[in-house]
Amino acid sequence: MQTSTVDHAHTDTHHDHVHGHEEHHHEETFLTKYIFSQDHKMISKQFLITGIFWGIVGGLLSILFRLQLGWPNETFPFLETFLGKWAEGGKISSEFYYAMVTMHGTILVFFVLTGGLSGTFANLLIPYQVGTRDMASPFINMLSYWFFLGASVVMLLSFFIQTGPASGGWTAYPPINGLRDTGVNLGSGLGFDLWILGMTLFICSSLLGGLNYIATVLNQRTKGMSMFKMPLTMWALMFTAVIGVLSFPALLAGCVLLEFDRLLDTSFYLNNIIINGQLLGYKVVLLFCSSTCSGSWVTRRCISSFYQLWVL
Amino acid sequence: MTTFLVFAILVLFFMVLVLIAKASELASELKDGKRAYDNQSKWNGYFLLFFLVAMFAGSAYCFKVLMPVMVPKAVSVHGVKTDLLFNTTMVIILIVFVLTQAALFYFAYRYNESKGHQAYFYPHNNTLEVIWTVIPTIVLTGLIAMGMYEWMHMFNVEARDKKMMVVEVTAKQFNWMVRYSGKDGKFGDRIIDQxxxxxxxELGIDWTDKNSHDDFLADKIYLVKGKPVLFKLGAQDVLHSFFLPHFRVKMDCVPGIPTEFYVEPTTTTVEMQEYLSTQPWWQTINPETGEPRWKTFKYELACAELCGKSHYGMQKEVVVVTQQEYDEWLSKQTAMYESVKSTLPEKTEVVLASMEAPVSEIDLKGAAETGIENQLIAFINDASRPVDKTTWFSFDRLLFETGKATLKAESNEQLDNMVAILNAHPAVELKIGGYTDNVGKAADNLKLSDERAKAVKAELEKKGIAASRLNAEGYGDQFPVGDNKTEDGRAKNRRIDVRVTKK
Known part of the structure; x- marks a missing residue:
């Protein structure tokens, strides 16, 4: 379908003819044009607006915790108005302070810089600069946004639960995040489950988007545009997508194994640690031996540094 | 609620202002037919130029105000080099920063959009691209090489001073446990089990290991000026990070993965205070104490890895002193063993008590208090310790000729003691196990260990013990008791053990 659209694109009659079989093409409803849009420009605007929303939330968090950091002995009664039990007496509690730092990191790194910027500019610019009508798969492009929105909703929800959002750092290292124990760390309870769910959805979104960008840049360049005649922006966006596609699945695998440790009592990251005087040893040994613990941890640390270095 | 309303009113007011500005702009466009942004790009240019100046002035101001407040000079040997590396990088970056930012903003001002001016299209220049790729590559490679060189020096195990101190630091939520090895310079073993x-x-120290008896926990980390120290780092629950900012030390503490850092302090706390008393910012009065800041200066250990709600409180004071002061401090410390001695589980005491009684009954020659003879007697006499397959006792004075299964003459004394014990307890039957280290082929090791175990059995039979009471087997390099990576450990692993199979 896509190929024939491109082949016949130069004549309007053919263009209409080809699309004649598709429903709602000429009379787009509000729903198809603005909500479930498959148009790269609209999707890029959707990413932009969601990204800006997250930018404001992330920035606000950083203002709040820097207020506490800059004037550690002052009280700010308005904080209690907004944050309630997290800022009793106008001082941000240490637990919520770390939750804000964690969520600020997560939001800025993933939801603003990766989702917001890459989603907006790749979607807008790739079809323009390689000279094609739309992405290789507009439908997958739409899914990419909706997974992003799903991730956003889950992440936002985690602010409003009783134990608060994830608070063990945006790098999500075990063991602090590997124990589903609010005694060890308040945010390691439901907050971190939601964090992992949100990240899982986000990574799906990133992969769908990234594969689409790569496919479009490789296959849908206009006639005469070789890879080396391609604008530098395209190279940059393509490489961002390639690195994302390489590193995000590993991150996802790491996250899923971590959630196994938390919910299914496996022992990928946790072994021989002492919590409240109790020694946690092996619980369920799956196919992996205990060395997987350190191995995966190191892998994840490498991946996250790699990602910080090259993508952001 | 009032706060929220005030906040909402402010936001709405701001939005109204923006909309009014926008409307007046559109109105003027309709009236004059002049594009609203004709003047804008010129003004943008001015603003960018202004921003450039403001940014440079701001950066310079930050340097001026914040540099004196920052962590003072490095007080460790490697720290001085780390600082040099850091400063070199900083200067290079600063030069590039000033040049590129100045060019960026100046170009935006100089070539702003104006009517009738066509942008010059300049798509490609190989020479330029080569220049701006090669120069940063060379500079960055140089910086990385310098860093690698320093890193290799910092972690060069061979170059370490053999007389260094060793301090063991274990992190947990939310404090640091600092263990010194006491007078003997040896740490007691730790056993991590329930x-x-x-x-x-809390550290799981094995009190049966005599080396642990003079180990002590310190409330402050005491170091000696000019004497290198190796910090052996660990964590019990979650990740922590051992951070000594003044010494330029930072190393993660990971449960299950031991890490270490070697550092040589160069300045005592008192000397550092004297140095700081000459620094302007440190001479200012601290409003909290009412004294000049340098007077209350302390070296500090902090946690640098988010580890939970009281992460910020994981601090400890570090004190650098002279050798004499250190010795004085050392003599005031009380060993952990002193305070736990009375609370040790009864079982240990039963063993100790039963250990003493039979010694006089059986004539043992040259047997150490904790030697195999007394351990074996204690086990046989203690009814609460059942015969099992895991309780083995190691001979400590049994020697073989290297690579052979021939017993040396020195072994006779201990073998005679064994015979005496077996004669005193006629019901006891023993299994003799032979073991080696992991040097050489596993099959050869297995054969040698088997021959050695059988040689011991034959020797005991020769001294009058019935063959039916003895059994012997070699296990090769299996079941090591020491670390095969060290010579000490390998020596421990080359051994003959016995196990009581009936009592």
């Missing part, structure tokens, strides 16, 4: 980790023994 039996040993108790509220009074």
């Amino acid at each position: 039996e040993h980790i108790t509220p009074t023994n």
